[in-house]
Amino acid sequence: MTSIHPSAIVSPGAELGEDVTVGPYCIVENHVKIGSGSVLSSFVTLLDYVEIGDNCRIAQNAVIGGEPQDHGFKGEESWVRIGRDVIIRENVTIHRSTGEGTATVVGDGCFIMEGVHLGHNVVIGKNVTMANKVGMAGFSSVGDGAVLGGMAGVHQFVRVGKLCMIGGLSKIVKDIPPFLMADGHPADIFSLNKVGMRRAGYDSPERAAVKAFYDRLFHGGLPFRKALESLASSEEGRSGAAREIIDFCTGSKRGITLWHRSRPAVRGEEDGHDD
16 A cells, blocks of 8 residues: 655645655655655655656655756756666755756666765666765766766766776766776776676676777777777677777767776775775
8 A cells, every 4th residue: 555644745646656655744746656666765855757666765855856957947848767676865866857858867776875966867877876975967877787986976978888886086077988997086997897797797708808808999009089990890899898888989979088007006996896
């Protein structure tokens, strides 16, 4: 049975699935859909044009569906769409997108920790983990399975690729291609995320092939764009992971963060551990 605390305010136009729990002092506005089994703990605010998937958990004082902090927004109908099995912790803010019919998106299985802000038109893939107070500026994105450390900040329009790991307090001003680890202010790439790849099912030969691909891309002696063109037309560039990397880099608008050899690795970094 769906349970709504007497102190909660749920607008009559809201659509609640089966077994939804709306805790004390929550506010749910008219144009809101909440999937079955989802729980709003207390003091959660879901503003207009928000969709929440099944089996989500949203903690105290989260505010989802605020208007975008964007001079270009003119009051058009836009959305926040949250997938299923998503955990959203205390004080998280997620804003609607700019542009009629567009959406800010959080994929299935994400873990969004305390104080994270997702700005307008942000797109988060599946199974992404964001530690406390990560900030995602407008139109930025994160690929499936990525991990962002606490207080990392991502510049507008910047993309963080699939299975990347970003160090805490990092300032991400250019795109980070898939499978890499980055850290710094501004961030530099310093390693392959081998542990993340292994946990995602990439075997040792696949990880070695990606490492070799990146060695040629970043350290093969050619300018980056020339190296990318060469690899794109090579046999090496036809594998699934290599194709993902090429497509990601080719689609970059902000430019690609480079992998510099000069940065000394600290204990655990080369193996992808977060000690």
